[in-house]
């Protein structure tokens with residue numbers, strides 16, 4: 001009798017029914033979108049079922065809010081209005097896209113999440129990090145990323161990169177002066193310091209290839225822990 005071949009193990013995503021929620025955070029010009037793209041490609045090449053999304057956005061309503069809240073033509077927007085618009089888009093995103101994807105065992109890779117509101121509206125606009133975090137805990141019904149990758153970028157470096165990318169024709173938030181971006185940077189770092197086990201903080205000035213390698217390794221390590229019986 002010929003021996004039976006060993007059964008093929010199911011792909012990791014199937015063994016991981018609760019999914020994984022990975023968020024990329026950092027200042028403007030940190031290279032989050034590049035890294036999100038690389039991470040998604042690496043995970044898909046390994047057979048994972050991955051959803052790539054971004055904030056503000058991710059749903060038709062969220063994309064409309066994005067247009068509204070980032071349009072420089074609107075001029076100054078009251079900080080509370082700004083915080084509520086981001087939170088409203090996030091609530092829809094979590095309810096309609098992120099939670100269903102996680103429940104289906106998929107890996108969600110999201111460009112920005114609630115920490116962006118804590119840093120930009122809480123610290124940058126002066127509404128208070130704790131208060132904005134609380135608003136967002138309500139908006140997301142308590143959803144917290146499994147891993148947050150913080151690409152730490154100095155304001156001047158971020159500005160130079162944005163200039164290279166699109167001639168500096170930034171949105172309403174990007175157009176803020178360096179002092180604003182320094183404040184948001186410090187807030188991101190403080191959030192990461194409070195929960196070191198849930199954050200991977202990387203210097204965004206390093207090469208894109210090196211960063212991609214470290215991010216993918218950190219996500220794989222996390223998946224391995226969560227998949228283990």
Ligand code: TYD
Nearest residue numbers: 028055056086112113116117120121173174
């Ligand atoms: P982003 O999509 O990273 O910009 P880009 O289109 O250049 O990739 O983010 C858009 C801007 O919105 C960015 O300046 C940060 C800001 N923002 C907030 O102020 N609060 C938030 O909650 C979020 C998600 C973004």
